[in-house]
Structure formats: C-alpha cells, structure tokens
Amino acid sequence: MTQQRYDRQRRFAPIGDEGQQRIEAATVLVIGVGALGSVAAEVLARAGVGRLRIVDRDTVEWSNLQRQSLYTEADAREGLAKVHAAAARLGEINSEIRIEPIAADVTAANIEGLFAGVDLVVDGTDNFDIRMLINDVALETGTPWVHGGCLGASGQVFLFDPGRTICFRCLVPSVPDPTSVATCDQAGVLGSATHVVASLQANEALKYLAAGAAAATPKIQTLDLWEGRFRSLDPSDLRSGECRACDLGHRDFLHRRGGVTEPVVLCGRNAVQLPPPAEDRVLDLSAMSRLWEGLGETQVNRFLARLQIDPTRSITLFRDGRAVINGTEDAAEAKTLYARFVGS
Numbered sequence: 001m002t003q004q005r006y007d008r009q010r011r012f013a014p015i016g017d018e019g020q021q022r023i024e025a026a027t028v029l030v031i032g033v034g035a036l037g038s039v040a041a042e043v044l045a046r047a048g049v050g051r052l053r054i055v056d057r058d059t060v061e062w063s064n065l066q067r068q069s070l071y072t073e074a075d076a077r078e079g080l081a082k083v084h085a086a087a088a089r090l091g092e093i094n095s096e097i098r099i100e101p102i103a104a105d106v107t108a109a110n111i112e113g114l115f116a117g118v119d120l121v122v123d124g125t126d127n128f129d130i131r132m133l134i135n136d137v138a139l140e141t142g143t144p145w146v147h148g149g150c151l152g153a154s155g156q157v158f159l160f161d162p163g164r165t166i167c168f169r170c171l172v173p174s175v176p177d178p179t180s181v182a183t184c185d186q187a188g189v190l191g192s193a194t195h196v197v198a199s200l201q202a203n204e205a206l207k208y209l210a211a212g213a214a215a216a217t218p219k220i221q222t223l224d225l226w227e228g229r230f231r232s233l234d235p236s237d238l239r240s241g242e243c244r245a246c247d248l249g250h251r252d253f254l255h256r257r258g259g260v261t262e263p264v265v266l267c268g269r270n271a272v273q274l275p276p277p278a279e280d281r282v283l284d285l286s287a288m289s290r291l292w293e294g295l296g297e298t299q300v301n302r303f304l305a306r307l308q309i310d311p312t313r314s315i316t317l318f319r320d321g322r323a324v325i326n327g328t329e330d331a332a333e334a335k336t337l338y339a340r341f342v343g344s
C-alpha cells in the first residue's frame, strides 16, 4: 500500500527511494495550524512525514474557512480546537503516520519541550514574538525552521538553518512596532496567497528532509499574487556580524520566561491583562485606531485606544503596549485577540 501511495513522489528523481525513506523517518513540528500551518501540515502528511507534531491555542472560527482548507463548517459550528480538528482530518488522509496534536499556547516555558526530537520546524504563526522565540530555540538546538508570512496577497518564505544561513533576527532585529505592520484582521488576506506560501514552506521542508541542507533554496522567496510578482532576495547581504541572536549569542526571548511577562487573569472582571512587550516602546495610539477602522467602535485619547470587537469583547491598549482584553478570562484567547487586532 505504502509503495503505491508515494509512487509519484519516489519517481521524482531528486527524492527517489532514499529521499522518501528519509521523509518517512522524520519528525516535523508545525507551530500554528491556521492558514499556513494547516495547509503545510496536509502537504507533509500526504508526502509521508513519519511524525507530525502540531501545536495551536485556537479554536476553529467561521472566518477561518475562507482559507484554512483542513477545516469544515462542522468544525466551526462545534468550535473545535484547531489541533483536534486538524489531527482528525490528517488521520483520515494518512493513517500510516503519527500525528501528535497539542492544544497549547507556545511560550518560553514550553517551547523547548515542543522541539524535543524534532528534525525541522514549520512556522505557521502569525506574530513576531513567537517567531523570535522559535529563532532562539532553533539557534540553541541547531534545528532548521521554515518561516512563512502572508498578508493581503503578499508573502515570503525562507528556511533558516542555524550555522549555515542568517537567522530571523538578522532579518528582523527587534519586534516591529504594531502600528507599522498590519495584521490579517486589519488588512485582510487571500486564501490563494496563503496556499502558495504554505506550499512553498512544505516544499522547503521536504527538500531539506529528503536531500539535505544543500537542497534548500538559498534565497528569500517573496511574492505578490495580485501583482503577479515573484522575487528572490539574497539574505547574505543582511549579515551584519553583530546580530544579537546568532552572532552575539543572546537568547532574549527564550530567557524572558516568568515575571511580569505573563498575562494576568483579572478574576471577577471577566478580563485579562497582557503585559507590555519585552522592548520599550511608545505606541502611536491614533495610528492604531486608524488601523482599526471598520472593525468595530473605537475610542482614543492620550492614554489609551479602545476597540469594541463584538458586543461582549473589547481591547483597551495603552501606550507602552500593555492591553486589557475584556470579555474573557482565558489568557490564550486574550493573546489571540491581541495578535489579531494589535499585532506584536
């Protein structure tokens, strides 16, 4: 059965029988099974990656169905955890591989455990904070990871390989000010674009697993589907020799665990307070309220900006990036809303 299942992939000479065996022996961690992670996970499951560990903190929502092709209306109606809906579907697609669903928020406290025994990581996240954390652990453990990002009809993909390529912080030295980078909830995103980006990520993963580091694309691949533009950028131009993470060895995001960086559930107030980001910043609250146009009623003054997301939930954002999410006592849900409506 297996012989037939992977026949077309084995016949592709750069993979062949040996490459296929390496794919089947591999363990891949997919962090986030949203628009990018769910599609990449499906491609990897169909290709026969022996063990897929999938992690996500969210449940399936109706607004996901436009692009997250693993999920159905029934999943959204039942509000299933994404990892459980994904594991069920991936199990139907390929019952010969092992799927490990983990419903969790990825933090500095648990990310090293998630990396244990993993050959490669796929970035299916939507925020810079977690990518910085992935980058720290990848450097620490020498694990390659495939970054993907998508917004509107544009996206980019690159396989970061510790010791061989630049790292994510060479590219993005610090978490960008959220008023300078829109989120998908603010600017929208096309399912056609997320599928292309996720497919390129799965492609980089399979090349690396089947044929080794030399097979990985050495350039950053960028695309704008609406304009029909595909480009490759040489990342070696971005090497400064002074990157805090890969050159100087700091693991700022991994070592930030505990302390004031954790969300605080404000019991009795049906709210969660999220701490300010690690880096000092002063947000332009008027700029943020402009990004919220059309998303709900907004209010802004010198000290705070507030967005009423729906009748029960609101975000109050302060100038240092701290926020209070009203309408939930679930820290994971609060972080998801922050990532969606503020960014990171």
Ligand SMILES: [Zn+2]
Residues within 6 Å of the ligand: 166, 167, 168, 169, 170, 171, 243, 244, 245, 246, 247
């Ligand atoms: Zn670096």
